[in-house]
Amino acid sequence: MTTLLEKDACELLDADHIAVKHLFVAYARLAFAPGDAAANDKLALARKICSELTVHAQIEEEIFYPALRGEIDEPQLLDEAQAEHQEAKEMIARIEQMPAADAAMDELVAQLNTAIEHHVKEERDQLFPKARASGLDLDAIGEQLRQRQAELMASSAKPPGRSSPRK
């Protein structure tokens, strides 16, 4: 399981959810431990969280949500999800501008964590079952997501000076 497996669209997106949750948990463990010995580790984690979420939001918006639109009975869920992305992106932008992993960053990362948690729950509880029941070819969409994700990760792996994608 250390190599990435073939996954359908929902599985791929969920893999992102679980992976970023691990990063949030690792961040909180450092942020709440007494002392600030781990400031550098926290900064690296925060940066990784931001870049992972940015790519994740982008492939959802470019590929997954459009694919679902018209295929599911409550398309307003997609609008809500998109709005939540926007909210998250604003937090991500603020985190990315922070020079050091201080208490303010701890606070913002925790807020982002809570927001993402909420978003993920809605996606897992509502969108994924609808997607799975829709008859869409989730394997094919999964492959599209995987390719686009790889492209974006490759380009975002060229710091500095990258800008987070905005609508």
Place this chain on the structure above:
Amino acid sequence: MPKSPKPATGRSDSGKAKTAAKSAARNTDSGPAKAGPGPAGDLPSEKMAQVQDLAAALPFNSTKPMEHGAENGKAPPAGQTATPASRLPTGSTLSEDNGSEKTGSVAPEGVNSTIEPLDRVRVDSSGQVLTTNQGVAIADNQNSLKAGVRGPVLLEDFILREKITHFDHERIPERIVHARGSGAHGFFEAYEPLTQLTKAAPFQEAGKITPVFVRFSTVQGERGSKDTARDVRGFAVKFYTDEGNWDLVGNNMPVFFIQDAMKFPDLVHAVKPEPHHQMPQAASAHDTFWDFVSLMPESTHMLMWVMSDRAIPRSYATMQGFGVHSYRFVNDAGESVFVKFHWSPMAGTHSLVWDEAVKISGADPDYHRRDLWERIEAGNFPEYELAVQVFTEEQAEQFSFDILDATKIIPEELVPLRPVGRMVLNRNPDNFFAETEQVAFCTAHVVPGIDFSNDPLLAGRIHSYVDTQISRLGGPNFHEIPINAPVVQVHNNQRDGMHRQAIHRGRVSYEPNSLAGGCPFQAGAQQGFVSTALRIKDREQDKVRAKPEKFADHYTQARLFFESQSPVEQDHIANAFRFELSKVTVPAIRERMVSSLRNASEVLAKKVADGLGMDPMPDPMPPALAKPPAPEVAKSPALSLLFRPGDGSIKGRKVALLVAPGMEGESIATVQAALAQQGAVGRLVGPRIGPVKTAAGEMLDADASLENEPGFLFDGLVLPDGAEAIAALSQDGHTAEFIKDQFRHCKTILVFGEARKLLAQAGVPVSMDKSQAQGGTGLILAGTDQAREAADAFVQALGKHRHFGREMDPPLV
């Protein structure tokens, strides 16, 4: 009167007087005008004369004037005494010299022998025959006495009747709250002298050792109920100090539901099993509890703690303890400061997750009791650091909250913790009933140097604990039960009562007295307990039944607690509210609680409401105090369990190493050895207990089975390699449950070789792949050739306790 003949030796008038004295001294009522000396060597008259001298030595009560006035009240004098000429006048009887095997000898001077170490009541029956309680050897312990082998049992069978009668009376009433508990002996060791702050005996010098007995407990459930209920845990410490017993009767949470003891019976009635059908046992998730607390917004802060993972600790060794109330330290000069007491576990603060706690309560209701016992037996002694928050009355006046309010903490960021010593629990009781059940903790038990604040909840507790012990332990002499006796001398004029053990010498049971030379005498301010004169200012108010205004701030610290938690902990709090309120059958109660939560945290309230299908949310409850003072601290990371991760040690942890025939044995043995070296226990768990042949032909002996020790009982899991073993485990339905629970509860799992197939079979999703590639999941995959490295990685991951990255709501598997 007939003249008696003169004795041959001759007698003077003084001879007559001596005879008269001798005669007078032989009566227990009426006496002569003057107690003259009797003949030499005549003990009764000698005693009479000495009693007279002793009484005459105290011609009046010289300390009487000093009983008056406030200044004398602050510094009472020692009592007046006189020294008897010998031990004769203070004895009960002249015949005390006639000792026997039963009576022993005369009471040693100035000694109460009932406080001797517990050795005086220890019993070991090795090599002994069975006897009755009267010491009569029992010839036959198999049959009652009958008139013929098929005849009726005879009433005269005193052996049967004694045995049955004693059995019939074995039970005592259980505690009304904190009935379910586990205890241990240990010691407290002071780090440094705190003489500037307090004269309390345990804190007088660095390295000073004070024996302790500690009892941990749940609150709601009955004596036989489960350990892992969602509940507050009692954390009661009895210090056997050399100035008497000090009981620090605390909890594992620093606040409480209510502010005044007047509400204590209401609270407990509400949380206990409902009175009509006596359900639910050991649970707060029912109508009456939530009805009460949703009408008592001062409980909101405590509800946050109880809904947090602190209410389901992993071990008594991994939870904090708190004195809850503000107490006082008092020094030799009589100066006092306020203190709050904090116990922090050296092993770090670690908790279970709810799904795990529920499952454990079925498979092992004694989970915490067993854990405490096994840690001590294995030499992994639970250890806690004691710290105090010290603050003055003037500081307290500046705080935004009232320090007499038991629903408020003092944030560590406002008043830092000062470590003052450590406590080690290093001896299990010999007998649960005699020690853990009969131990009587009372907040009233304080020693010189410790005093109370005016917290109105504490005031009620000072009364309640002593009161309830009297009925639970059958009378006022519970202080003589060996576990409750102090290690210092006990002398007073309290007498008699049920089950009295002390045999007091002499006839004096009152004070002042002259017949016992004034003894026992009042100690005076120098040695004795003197209550702090100034407990709080503005004492001059009229009698009133009302709370101070700051008590009306019900939400500021509830918010502080919630917002100081890590996101995972916040999720768990929301999920706990969701679970508990979902169990309520009355929607109006549920809605009332959510409306109250909105005042503490909109995020939390929304999450709870979503989880209950409550849309829209009810309006926020009108608060009792519209504009509470701004808090000094808005976020206190110290309130998160993550703030005290401990030293990463895995001592006392338990790991399941699954075994089955045909397994690769070396790698499992390597892990087991690594765990043992770190003080953890790696148990070989097989499809059944007993020998298992490895692929290499070695025999391993499984000491637990998949059936008798389910996966959720362990802190971690190791799956073995080996085709045949994997096939066997794969077809045993328990295996998937084992893995599923271990995975769901975010525990450390080590998977050797092809056993990874078992993960997929248990439903571990493919979407874990990215996290695995990223690392740090606590799910370790390794080849059997890397067993050494894998074992190290496993030990390290186990030290992190849980890996919540894989936690989703609802759970992934």
